[in-house]
Amino acid sequence: MIMNAHALDETDYSEEITDQTGATPCSGKSAGRPRAADKEARQLALLQTAGRLFLEKGYSNVSLEMIAREAHVAVRTIYVKFGGKLGLLKAVIGNGRAHFFEDMQSMETDKRPMQQVLSDFSLRFLELLSQPKSNQLYRMVVGESRTSPELAETFYEAGPKRTREELARYFDRPEIRAQLRSEFSSDVLAFHLLNCVLGDGMCSLLFPQDTGMPLEVRQARVKQGLELFLHGVQQRAM
Structure with a gap:
């Protein structure tokens, strides 16, 4: 992935x-x-x-x-x-992203229960976004996007868009789709999951940290974010 x-x-x-x-x-x-x-x-x-x-x-x-x-x-x-x-x-962004996901099994074939797969992904995603270099990159793109709009487009293609597409493909798997409410498209599910996990992510951009988010903080945020996500999108038991 x-x-x-x-x-x-x-x-x-x-x-x-x-x-x-x-x-x-x-x-x-x-x-x-x-x-x-x-x-x-x-x-x-x-x-x-x-x-x-x-x-x-x-x-x-x-x-x-x-x-x-x-x-x-x-x-x-x-x-x-x-x-x-x-x-x-684009290659720089992809290489940086690979460092956090390279040993994770492909979400298109991972047979673990959905909550385990999403938890694994979310912990890595949150670790990546909490890195000081990730915050620097985001602020650089925002600061220069007006004069270099192609910069923002490249960043989006290599980062956010790719992440959403990978999640959408996972949610489109028949056995996963069957567990989720049909009125939500895979794109909406991907967007909702990322927002539930990220939470108030703008704080990390406005008040950048010198180190990444500690594991215990990431675990607590992912647990809460996944509970919120799954509560809203899973099929209700009859």
């Missing part, structure tokens, strides 16, 4: 990858194709560098040349793999 950092094409990092001394990573070694693990590590380093610069300087103040220089890659590499700065931002 998550976008992980994929291995790069074998030629992606063949140009201008140098360390601080100007030497290539393979200096002193025989030339050859980079291993998949090496390519994945280089892509992760690129995404981490881009994410840090976006948050430190703001999206509009960061150029691909700046990112390429700090990540020790060619600008062409970024264009080939991501299509440009917006594509790179």
